[in-house]
Amino acid sequence: MIELKTEEYSAIFHFFNEKKQHIPALSVLLGNYPGRVFADDTIAPTLAVVWTTARWMYAAGDISEEIYQMKLISFLQTVVVPDCKQRQENWFEIYTDDGEAWTNLFLQGYAGLSIQRHMESVYEFRHEHFIQLEAGAAAEFSPDDVIVAYEEFPVLEEQKNSVSEIHNRFGGLNTVGAVVSKGDQIMSLCKNNGFIVDNSYFIDVDTYAEAERGKGYATLAARSLIRYYLERGCEPLWETTHENTASHRLALKLGFEPVESYPVFAFNILKRERYG
Secondary structure (H helix, E strand, C coil), rough: CECCCCCHHHHHHHHHHHHHHHHHHHHHHCCCCEEEEEEEECCCCCCEEEEECCCCCECCCCCCHHHHHHHHHHHHHHHHHHHHHHHHCCCEEECCCCHHHHHHHHHHCCCEEEEEEEEEEEEEEEEHHHHEEEEEEEEHHCCCEEEEEEEEECCCCCCCCCCCCCHHHHCCCCEEEEEECCCCCCEEEEEEEEEEECCCEEEEEEEHHHHHHHHHHHHHHHHHHHHHHHHCCCCCEEECCCCCCHHHHHHHCCCCEEEEEEEEEEEEEEECCCCC
């Protein structure tokens, strides 16, 4: 696998430009988000990997033949794992299309790696449902002591201490989040996570205190952020694992509908036992 230069990214664009799940990869290819790009050839690639923020990877292409499988596994063992160890990270994830070939390749097991597979889905936004939600929202949830504020957040908050050139280029990249507070306590936060292509963006939402979940704070934060970006011509996308039923319910409530499902392979780097 060869690491591509920016001017060579167009050779792999076709692998990632047709599905919503690949918007994070596209945001790297378009220069909107930091990452590294690899392919087995710079002119006519068969296999490509877009590596965003050093943890999440999007792999696409033909792995039906053993030679391509070997290229990908060699890439993981000689590039990805050493890089993770250098950064003292013990895990990474790879998003792929839903096909048996990917599952068979990764789940056969590799020395030094523990690999688990789960399914995720991308949800598209439906305006009509959201309008109905907005119409009845005031009666449903309008506590007097709750405040919603819009704040900027660094996209690369976890990478802020990095000295690498690729992260320094994006050190000032910020997006907006809707913060729901009650007194001095932040109840919930919903923000644009920085994966942006054209007018589409992915959102993250979290209610930090487990005791405060299910009370409507996440709904209020998400509604507020969605409204903020709709006024600026941008539409949200939602992504969650199939096991996260709370996220699934919230997505449907806000007017999202699942449109794509795909596997995600979580790799954990095993620590070697020391003897003597």
